Amino acid sequence: MLFTTLLLSLREIRRHLLRSFLTTLGIIIGVAAVITMVTLGNGVSASVQASISSLGNNTLTVFPGGGQRGGSYPPQFDNGDVQAIRQQVSGVSAVAPQASSSALAVRNAQNWNASVTGTSNDYFDAQNLEFAGGRRFTDAELSAGKSVCVIGDTIRANLFANDDPVGERFRLGTVSCEVVGVLKKRDNAGFTDPNSTVVLPLKTVQRRFVGNQNVLAIQIAVAPGYDTAGVKKSIVGLLRERRHLTPDQPDNFDIFDSAEFASTIQNQMSQMTLFVAAIAAVSLLVGGIGIMNIMLVSVTERTREIGIRLAIGALGKEVLLQFLVEAVALSCLGGLIGVGLAFFASWGLAKLADLPFTFDLSINLISFAISALIGIVFGFFPARRAAALNPIDALRHE
Numbered sequence: 555m556l557f558t559t560l561l562l563s564l565r566e567i568r569r570h571l572l573r574s575f576l577t578t579l580g581i582i583i584g585v586a587a588v589i590t591m592v593t594l595g596n597g598v599s600a601s602v603q604a605s606i607s608s609l610g611n612n613t614l615t616v617f618p619g620g621g622q623r624g625g626s627y628p629p630q631f632d633n634g635d636v637q638a639i640r641q642q643v644s645g646v647s648a649v650a651p652q653a654s655s656s657a658l659a660v661r662n663a664q665n666w667n668a669s670v671t672g673t674s675n676d677y678f679d680a681q682n683l684e685f686a687g688g689r690r691f692t693d694a695e696l697s698a699g700k701s702v703c704v705i706g707d708t709i710r711a712n713l714f715a716n717d718d719p720v721g722e723r724f725r726l727g728t729v730s731c732e733v734v735g736v737l738k739k740r741d742n743a744g745f746t747d748p749n750s751t752v753v754l755p756l757k758t759v760q761r762r763f764v765g766n767q768n769v770l771a772i773q774i775a776v777a778p779g780y781d782t783a784g785v786k787k788s789i790v791g792l793l794r795e796r797r798h799l800t801p802d803q804p805d806n807f808d809i810f811d812s813a814e815f816a817s818t819i820q821n822q823m824s825q826m827t828l829f830v831a832a833i834a835a836v837s838l839l840v841g842g843i844g845i846m847n848i849m850l851v852s853v854t855e856r857t858r859e860i861g862i863r864l865a866i867g868a869l870g871k872e873v874l875l876q877f878l879v880e881a882v883a884l885s886c887l888g889g890l891i892g893v894g895l896a897f898f899a900s901w902g903l904a905k906l907a908d909l910p911f912t913f914d915l916s917i918n919l920i921s922f923a924i925s926a927l928i929g930i931v932f933g934f935f936p937a938r939r940a941a942a943l944n945p946i947d948a949l950r951h952e
Contacts, residue, residue, distance in 0.1 A: 566852070566880055567887070577848040578888030580841025581928065585892025585921045586899060587834035592917045593900035595827030597909035602819055612776040612813055613680055614786055616793070619806040628806035630768035633756075635796060639772065643788045645780030648676035650773045651756055655763040657727030659752060661713040668709055668752045670726065672759025678704075680775040683748060688720040688735030691755055695734075699757030703731045707739035708749040726752055729762050782813050838924065841888065842932035849881050849936035857943065864945040874941035881933020882926055889925030893918050 567574045619628040633651065640649040653672040658665055671677070675690045688704065695702050703726070710719050719733045737748055760767055774789065776782050786809055793807055853860070860873055896918075904911040 564883060567883060573848065574884060574887075577844050578841070578884055578891070580837055580844045581885050581888030581925050582841075582892040582895065584835060584838030584841050585889050585925055586896040587837060588831050589893065589896035589917055589921050590900045590903070591830045591834050592827055593896070593912060593914060594903055594907075594909065595823065595830065596912040596914060597900075597904050597907075599820060599823040599827070600910045600912055602823065603816060612778075612782050614774040614776065614782065614789065614812070615810040616772040616774065616789065617770075617808045617810070619808055629797060630770075631772055631807075632767060632769055635793065636769060636772055638792060638796060639774065639789060642792055643774075643785060645777050645785045645788075646774055647777035648679040648773075648775035650674055650677035650680045650775075651769040652677070652771045652773060653756055653759045653764055653768065654770050655759060657729075657752075657763065659709055659713060659724055659726050661722075661724035664713050664715075666709060666712040666750070668726065668750055670759060670763055671751050671753050672756040672763070673753060674756060676775075677753065677773065680773045681748070683740070684738045686736045686738045687718070688733065690735060696755045696757070699755055699761055701729055701731050701758060701762070702734045702754070704735035704737060704753040705733055706737050706749040706751045709752060710736050726754075727763065729758075782811060786811060838928060841885070841925075842928040845881055845884055845929060846932040846936060848884075849877060849933055850939070852880075853877065853936050853940045856940075858949060860940050860943050861945050861949040864943065865949060870941040873943075874937045877937035877940045878930065878933050881937065882929035885925045885929030885933075886922070889922040892925065893922055896921075 616631070618630050631651070636649055636651040639646065650673050655670040655672075657668060657670050659668040674696060677683070678685075678690060685704075686707070690704070691702065694700075705713075705719060713719070713724055714722065719736055721733065723730055723732050725731070731752070731754065737751075737753075739749055756769075774785070776785050789809065790805065794805065797806060799806065863873060864870070897913075901911050903909075
């Protein structure tokens with residue numbers, strides 16, 4: 555009986571094809587909007603997560619506190635702080651001091667505004683930077699502050715074009731620098747863009763570019779198997795002791811936790827995606843009202859048909875089932891079209907916005923199930939009204 559009822563429902567939908575399509579338009583738009591918004595939201599979230607992960611997985615970055623505190627500026631870090639963290643804090647796999655500046659990189663007739671980073675080899679480990687060619691710094695180059703550098707892909711492309719830069723020299727500000735390594739291209743993220751960065755030994759930048767022994771920041775990679783929060787607590791205790799802070803004094807330094815920041819961004823993006831999807835889902839309610847309206851019209855148009863069916867022995871529940879199946883078929887048809895439309899719309903918009911396309915099967919199935927549920931909820935009242943018709947009154951209807 556259910557199969558026969560389904561065939562009758564599909565026949566009625568086909569008889570009024572344009573009207574059926576217009577009826578399902580609200581469901582189509584609602585399902586497509588919800589899936590597209592969630593898919594794009596997931597794409598944005600994935601893109602942000604990828605950018606954050608380029609800072610390094612489970613990394614902590616320590617900065618001197620900003621602004622004046624107690625009438626004086628917080629003291630800067632020095633190499634002693636770096637060595638203390640490396641030697642006294644457990645669970646640390648890399649400790650990279652950083653001194654930063656900027657300079658014009660010039661080679662022949664080509665030039666590029668570059669960010670200059672002075673650091674150690676731990677910098678490459680902490681930020682998961684990979685080499686496209688060349689090598690890291692030697693211990694002798696680091697200790698002597700040699701004018702050697704590792705360049706990002708943007709610097710390579712703009713200064714050297716198709717030439718191999720390893721072993722070549724270029725001018726960085728007033729310093730002649732020899733290229734010993736080239737970094738692989740990666741997404742722009744973090745506090746400096748590694749593609750436009752020239753990395754030199756820490757002592758070189760301190761002497762030739764910034765003119766002091768200060769360390770602007772210390773980037774710390776937490777070893778696998780260690781709790782980031784525990785390592786962070788140890789670093790806070792060590793730095794408070796080295797900076798002679800009493801228990802009642804606040805920290806005069808800040809620690810940026812990449813994992814904590816990533817989790818916060820993920821939660822915020824998820825909440826924003828759900829909020830936008832909830833707004834888009836309002837059109838599903840409009841679509842349900844449209845289905846109820848057209849089913850009521852259909853009951854009125856087919857009142858005489860209903861009366862004939864009831865008069866020759868059809869049960870009220872059979873009439874109810876017919877109209878309910880017709881409403882569900884309409885909403886499911888709209889749901890299927892909406893899912894297909896959402897796939898192409900989200901794929902196209904993701905490509906246009908240069909976002910990763912993340913197909914989420916669960917949201918597609920949930921949206922389709924909700925469209926079917928809307929057919930049941932909004933189709934029940936018209937179906938109930940049809941089943942409750944009096945056969946004699948229905949046969950008299952013109």
